[in-house]
Amino acid sequence: MYRNNPHPVHLKDYRPPEFLIETVDLCFELDADRTRVEARLALRRNPAATRGDGDLRLDGEQLELESVAIDDQLLTPAEYRVESESLIIHRVPDRFTLTTRVTISPSQNTALEGLYQSGDMLCTQCEAEGFRRITYFLDRPDVMARFTTTLIADTERYPVLLANGNPAEQRTLDDGRQLARWVDPFPKPCYLFALIAGDLRAVEDRFTTASGREVALRIYVEPHNLDKCDHAMRSLKQSMRWDEARYGREYDLDIFMIVAVSHFNMGAMENKGLNVFNDKYVLARPDTATDQDFQGIEGVIAHEYFHNWTGNRITCRDWFQLSLKEGFTVYRDQEFSADMGSRGVKRIADVRLLRAHQFAEDASPMAHPVRPESYIEINNFYTVTVYEKGAELVRMQAALLGPERFRRATDLYFERHDGQAVTTDDFVRCMEDASGCDLGQFRRWYSQAGTPVLEIEGHHDAESATYRLRVRQHTPSTPGQPEKAPLHLPLALALLDAEGRELALRLDGEDEAAPAGTRVLELREAEQCFTFVDVPEPPVPSLLRGFSAPVRLRFDYSDVELMFLMAHDGDGFNRWDAAQTLMQRLLLRLVEDPAAVIPESFFAAFAQALDDRAGDPALLAEVLTLPAESYLGDQLAVVDVDGIHRARCTLERAIGARLRDQLLAVHAAHDDAGPYRLTPEAIGARALKNRALGYLLAAGDAEGLARCIAQFEAARNMTDCISALRLLVDHGGEAGLEALSSFHTRWSGEPLVLDKWFSVQATSPRPDTLARVERLMRDPDFSLRNPNRVRSLIGAFCNANPVRFHAADGSGYRFLADRVLELDPLNPQVAARLMRALVRWRRFDAARQALMRAEIERVLAAEALSRDVYEVAAKALEE
Numbered sequence: 001m002y003r004n005n006p007h008p009v010h011l012k013d014y015r016p017p018e019f020l021i022e023t024v025d026l027c028f029e030l031d032a033d034r035t036r037v038e039a040r041l042a043l044r045r046n047p048a049a050t051r052g053d054g055d056l057r058l059d060g061e062q063l064e065l066e067s068v069a070i071d072d073q074l075l076t077p078a079e080y081r082v083e084s085e086s087l088i089i090h091r092v093p094d095r096f097t098l099t100t101r102v103t104i105s106p107s108q109n110t111a112l113e114g115l116y117q118s119g120d121m122l123c124t125q126c127e128a129e130g131f132r133r134i135t136y137f138l139d140r141p142d143v144m145a146r147f148t149t150t151l152i153a154d155t156e157r158y159p160v161l162l163a164n165g166n167p168a169e170q171r172t173l174d175d176g177r178q179l180a181r182w183v184d185p186f187p188k189p190c191y192l193f194a195l196i197a198g199d200l201r202a203v204e205d206r207f208t209t210a211s212g213r214e215v216a217l218r219i220y221v222e223p224h225n226l227d228k229c230d231h232a233m234r235s236l237k238q239s240m241r242w243d244e245a246r247y248g249r250e251y252d253l254d255i256f257m258i259v260a261v262s263h264f265n266m267g268a269m270e271n272k273g274l275n276v277f278n279d280k281y282v283l284a285r286p287d288t289a290t291d292q293d294f295q296g297i298e299g300v301i302a303h304e305y306f307h308n309w310t311g312n313r314i315t316c317r318d319w320f321q322l323s324l325k326e327g328f329t330v331y332r333d334q335e336f337s338a339d340m341g342s343r344g345v346k347r348i349a350d351v352r353l354l355r356a357h358q359f360a361e362d363a364s365p366m367a368h369p370v371r372p373e374s375y376i377e378i379n380n381f382y383t384v385t386v387y388e389k390g391a392e393l394v395r396m397q398a399a400l401l402g403p404e405r406f407r408r409a410t411d412l413y414f415e416r417h418d419g420q421a422v423t424t425d426d427f428v429r430c431m432e433d434a435s436g437c438d439l440g441q442f443r444r445w446y447s448q449a450g451t452p453v454l455e456i457e458g459h460h461d462a463e464s465a466t467y468r469l470r471v472r473q474h475t476p477s478t479p480g481q482p483e484k485a486p487l488h489l490p491l492a493l494a495l496l497d498a499e500g501r502e503l504a505l506r507l508d509g510e511d512e513a514a515p516a517g518t519r520v521l522e523l524r525e526a527e528q529c530f531t532f533v534d535v536p537e538p539p540v541p542s543l544l545r546g547f548s549a550p551v552r553l554r555f556d557y558s559d560v561e562l563m564f565l566m567a568h569d570g571d572g573f574n575r576w577d578a579a580q581t582l583m584q585r586l587l588l589r590l591v592e593d594p595a596a597v598i599p600e601s602f603f604a605a606f607a608q609a610l611d612d613r614a615g616d617p618a619l620l621a622e623v624l625t626l627p628a629e630s631y632l633g634d635q636l637a638v639v640d641v642d643g644i645h646r647a648r649c650t651l652e653r654a655i656g657a658r659l660r661d662q663l664l665a666v667h668a669a670h671d672d673a674g675p676y677r678l679t680p681e682a683i684g685a686r687a688l689k690n691r692a693l694g695y696l697l698a699a700g701d702a703e704g705l706a707r708c709i710a711q712f713e714a715a716r717n718m719t720d721c722i723s724a725l726r727l728l729v730d731h732g733g734e735a736g737l738e739a740l741s742s743f744h745t746r747w748s749g750e751p752l753v754l755d756k757w758f759s760v761q762a763t764s765p766r767p768d769t770l771a772r773v774e775r776l777m778r779d780p781d782f783s784l785r786n787p788n789r790v791r792s793l794i795g796a797f798c799n800a801n802p803v804r805f806h807a808a809d810g811s812g813y814r815f816l817a818d819r820v821l822e823l824d825p826l827n828p829q830v831a832a833r834l835m836r837a838l839v840r841w842r843r844f845d846a847a848r849q850a851l852m853r854a855e856i857e858r859v860l861a862a863e864a865l866s867r868d869v870y871e872v873a874a875k876a877l878e879e
């Protein structure tokens, strides 16, 4: 279970593998307690590698080795050596077949890495290094082999047997067991291996690719979930079509399968032809899943499907290149979702996530570049930096190249590297080769950690009718990287006249003006000036439109200018961002001075936005959402936990009281009685209505409360139901308790809905929340062995309830450390994720710092800590 070897792996130590594997023949005799695995590997020495000591060293963990043979000759124990994490075979030939037989125990596997049991089914998770818990292998992504998988199992218990590739054979054996064989014609690294055995049912469909290939589509679930797969199937077909249209990528096997499992460490996994999903990202019915759940499913189904080209056909040379597949694939899924729904709202959601989590990571002891230099446990590097910032790097390259050249560049990438394991640098080279752009300086984005700060000043000169922007960039230091160099980035902007019209921009020295609208300037230096000519009146600049680069922007707008942008900016994202900046300013003023007066102009701007009947309700709901407490904390030198919570409550209450009638009207106007629809308009209407209700309840409004109770009771979709439940729990007193109990009775048979029941309680700012969470830990429905349940209770409390988690007495921190220590022996990956809630301890006041630090030290002092938790805890304390 424990990895007691916390030595870092370094990018600079990369060497090509000494051996290559051409084909792999796996045979599993499946059994929950004892599964036998026979592996036949066709190995040969890699001509491109430097010759080592002649030994073959295979990765393997927690395997019970039965036999080893070379070219069918059994080896004697003297001919090999078994260590805790490897099998070393001495003096092997240059080309040979290696056969190993091992036994593993899926039912004992609580780490959910390798082959494990979930409910009554058996499933696998191999990325990043789980395959070594299945058999001895060269468990590294640059070893790509063709796999054949034979599965043998009890027919009753495991009627469905699935693996990667196309089905090749299925028959009943003499002993009554069932055999299924799958052949995957595409070479792949072993992290993409998967198998499934269980009593499952499938929803089936078909897809004809652009070139006429017929593909069978199947989503496998437990029988009682068959009625929750429609949205996943629709999303899959849309993804397949979109990837053909936007990237010219077709699917390449005869069958594409998705399996939903209820015990899963993360969201989903892109195994070739057999995607395995956390059931949260498959199962949805309007009455069980929120709009956000539906959108999550659409995005994750697309993400995993898109990996077939960006990840599987072209994979990573080593795990430092993880963003090669993840950054690009996130960019692809973001664009897909933007095309399926509302582009503006999607961008806002993505930037919100980036700012809230990635900027925070960049400012923490866990800060690392998109291409990290070293790691102790690779599972700790599936981060918002590698994923979301990685996606921003692809987005910036797409912006610098423009759509046509970007498409040419991705075509080149797919053509040049199909079937290979490559680096982020290979990706950038394709961008350069197809476009002629020099991205030499841009490459720094991959190796330099930290969030750049752009400080911009504008100066208007009436006499010369010019407007000058001075742009300075600097990146604060991060652990191990004290000095930072300037970055190459696209700065999209417009200048607005007094009516909010975009000016036609001409830079000093240019012959003619660009057409009115957004213009992209390229920054490369620490300081640059841009002078626009023919600007008779002082303009209001709309900067970093669409969030054209992942930076913190500083520009000294007046409140009046922000309100102007909030009302007039043609860029929806910047309209929202102006509102956010305005609210942030006001909130920070209230933190400093709880008695500060909220200006009339603020209510007026808010009222005006609410009144905008023609506006997009989804965008409006975003505009009217106050910045999160954690994000506000980020803006302060020392996070003032209680002050921020108080300020946010004050403002919510004030808005609810002051704009009561309008809010009630908005709630009524969007209370749709018709059938559930998942269009951007319908989603936006629900979001806006529930936002309005939130303000009313914050203000203790009686009519609001009555509406909330009525909404809870009548809701026919989970979005309205859970919004009302949350508000009742937080503000409704007795009504909240009653609602919780009726919700529980109604949904006790649906684990994913029950997760929401746990979360709503864990995230409540009520003072008794921790006591309630502790009680819920003893609820018969709670289990530390189910990651979704752990996240819905413990994760929700520690990451989404700042005011209670950071309680001044340290009770929240103690609770977390106890849970980490309890969970680590069972599931290190999930334990390490939880542990992250403590790493930003230096951002708090001295008393909290001491309490948090003590808990981190307590964790570190524990015996036999996993590599996962060790790395997070140790880095948290590094100077």
Ligand code: B3K
Binding pocket: 127, 128, 266, 268, 269, 270, 303, 304, 307, 326, 379, 382
């Ligand atoms: N590639 C997987 C993540 C695997 C995480 C391993 N700890 C899902 C995804 O990004 O698509």
Ligand code: ZN
Binding pocket: 303, 307, 325, 326, 329
């Ligand atoms: Zn991914």
